[in-house]
Amino acid sequence: MTGPDKARLNLDPDLARRGAVDGAWWPTGYDAGAELPALIAAIDQRLQRRVRRVGLHVDTWHNIPRHIAAPGRQVKVGWFRTIDPHVVNLIIPGVEHLNLLVIPPDTPPVAAAKALGLATRCRGRTRPGDILTAAGPDNPTASADADTAANALGLAGWDNEGGQPRQPARRSPAP
Structure with missing residues (x-):
């Protein structure tokens, strides 16, 4: 992959930190050395800021370099x-940080496009894996439009303690 125009990327336009992720990225493979330069260039270009650091899961990626060359920096x-x-x-000066959903490279294009959209619409504590499941071709509700799916996912967020689905507030019984 070369150049920021080749990065399959969607960012939340206001980056208001309302969700678990601030957008999504659909790399063509899990070779970090080959994929990260285009992602860094695309983020630099879109945000008009310079990425300083990248963090990723060691067991998901291979060929992970210690540094990536970018214009004027490592x-x-x-x-x-x-x-x-x-x-x-991604750590970027002037932005708290960006968490991007990584859409698996072998995801079918229709499901990947839906995940790219859902990642910027899901508010609250929706987990990245839940976004991928909702966008997946095996999900019977995957045919719903992105806004409907995003609303459903927002209600399906998980509690921070105990890993239980959030329950609607219950009314106190009348005295």
Whole structure:
């Protein structure tokens, strides 16, 4: 992959940190050395800011370099087991950080396009894996439009403690 115009990327336009991810990226493979330069260039170009660091899951990617050459700098690359395997994290001055959903390279184009859209519409605590499941071709509701799916996913977020689906608030019984 070469150049920012080749990066299959969708960013939340306001980057308001309302969701678990700030957009989505659909790389052509899991070779970090080959894929990250185009992602970094695309983010630099779209945000008019320079990516300083990239973090990714060590077991998801191969050929992970310590640095990626970018115009006028070297971007540090960190690999972790604690980061979600479906996320790449970018540190950018002036922006808290970006968490991008990584759409698996072998995802069918229709499902990938839906995931690219859902990642910018899902608000709340929707997990990256839930977005991929909702956009997947095996999901019976995957034919729903992206806004409907995003609303459904927003209600399906998980509680931070205990991993239980959020329940609607219950009314107190009348006295």
